[in-house]
Amino acid sequence: MIDIHTHILPFVDDGSEDLETSLKLLQEEVEIGVTDVFLTPHYMKSRNYLSTYEENKKVFDSFKSEVEKRDISIRMHLGNEIYYNFTSIEKLRNRTVVPLGQSKMVLIEFSTDEEEEDFGEAIHNITSLGFTPIIAHIERYQYVKNFNDYKIIKKMGALIQVNAASIVGARGSQLKKTALKLIKAGLVDFISSDIHAFRTNYMKEAYQFVIKKFGKAMAEQLFNNLMILKQA
Template structure:
């Protein structure tokens, strides 16, 4: 299970990597004290701006676990060119971007955009709530098309909202609509990240 607190450059003065690591250590300790069979990993969900590149270079933002992957969020109004440039900047640092909840980016409607991002080295993540239609049928339809065309790598909980605990329902939905193998690859894919 990856814990990915939000990070916005120069706005999260309290959410330094060290403070987040300290809090994470406390959470891990609580999990162990309760004998829960959960393996936790740490990262950030990074709101992209050009400043992020320098912060990543200086290790002032957390990558996903001990990997070269970074979970990146964009503004909902960002266009394809902005996202392509960001991916290029991240890849030039030898990082592998995971683009968070792509269903929210209304300007990325063409499947070719997603294919292009994947060819550049990106991984694509959608939210479980979107899979289930919690954010409306048009978004659900877009997500299902992306899954159908094998453009999605992860389904995540986005657990800081009211739909955070719906991963099990999303798995059942995907399994029914696209089959067991697809559900397994999108929801039980820790080997990609760890």
């Protein structure tokens, strides 16, 4: 399994406050069957998560050596979850924030309750820079009311990520309904944990649920999407 959206990297956002917690979250990923995990710290001005790539990389390198020391067998890749606004483009350009691992894919999120930024404009700006945006937990944006909008987002060149918790109903029936509708319509590219220490990792349950509902091939496509591992 490949998990492209996690807050396992310690110290840098609200994901994990200490090393032991991060190691525990990572160990859980191994037990679930994750072979490649992307550590995607928030970059979000409103909540003061402003750790730069350079800072994250230092934490990542020391975390990685700790993981190796403890023989935890998983491949780790560094990225970001970027809260999109007009400054994101400049920050991507000067590598304050980065794409996922060696790929050209950029994980972006928006406000969940009110429309602050235009999705279309964000997709256009990021693709113009030569990157492919992945919209994080798309089922959570309450103001996307028209199902056709998801299709337009895909047509514009964005990819779609859905949270495992939403699929199993841990975030309420409305989010589950949206998530399943998106899968059924073939619009989802990645299902991820978005794990923080204060949340539960539902990747295994979600994987089994998708197999039951949509079949093994679909589950593989969504939980083991190899395109993210391609070099830029």
